[in-house]
Amino acid sequence: MHRSLVTLLVTSLLTLCTASVILAQDVTPTPQPPQPIDDYEGEALIQLGNLRNVAGDMYQVIGISDNVLAFYAELMQDQVAPFVSGVEPPAEFAAFHTRLFLALRPCGSANTILQSMDSDVFSYLVAASYTQACYAAVSDASAEWSHATGTAPIFASILPSE
Known part of the structure; x- marks a missing residue:
């Protein structure tokens, strides 16, 4: 039994x-491997502009509305992240693509911290260090873009109309 x-x-x-x-x-x-796209340079410039505007606006730390921060979080999640993780760059843009990928993490962290920070001094110091890291990482990606293309990118603001 x-x-x-x-x-x-x-x-x-x-x-x-x-x-x-x-x-x-x-x-x-x-899982699908990253795929090449027809107009890599144009799409990369759009995503670099998105991150540069996010980094530039978050750099001030104080006075960013919750709506703008939510817009930036959605922008990074829906546009920048799929581009950096799902597109295979041409060989001459490989270093730039890596820098753009590396800039996404500190910018996402800075956005999360700004959305949930308190009004004490310690919160501002932590938020400032993350926004500086975001800004530095995006500046590094911009420098790599200039190195790859020989041109300096100029961008317009992407803030949503309130």
């Missing part, structure tokens, strides 16, 4: 494990 119960239990567990592996293979999407 004891052996048949153990055998039944082991068989049931193996069946469940096998079924879960088969289901996981069907449900789990296969």
Whole structure:
């Protein structure tokens, strides 16, 4: 009796494990490698401009409305992040693309901190250090853009109308 119960239990567990592996293979999407796009330079310039405006506006730390910060969070999540993680750059833009990718993390962190910061001095110091890191990382990406293209990018403001 004891052996048949153990055998039944082991068989049931193996069946469940096998079924879960088969289901996981069907449900789990296969990651796609980054894809090249036709107008890399134009799209890269748009995303660099997006991050430069975000970094420049957040650099002041004080006086940024919650609506603007929410807009920036959405912009980084919906436009910049898919570009830096899902597009394969041409060889001459590889270093720039890496710098743009590396700038996304400190800018996202700065945005999160600004959205949730208190009004004490310590919060301002922490927020200022993150916004400076964001600004420096985006400046590094801009310098790499200039190195790759031989031109300095100039951007207009992207602030939403309130």
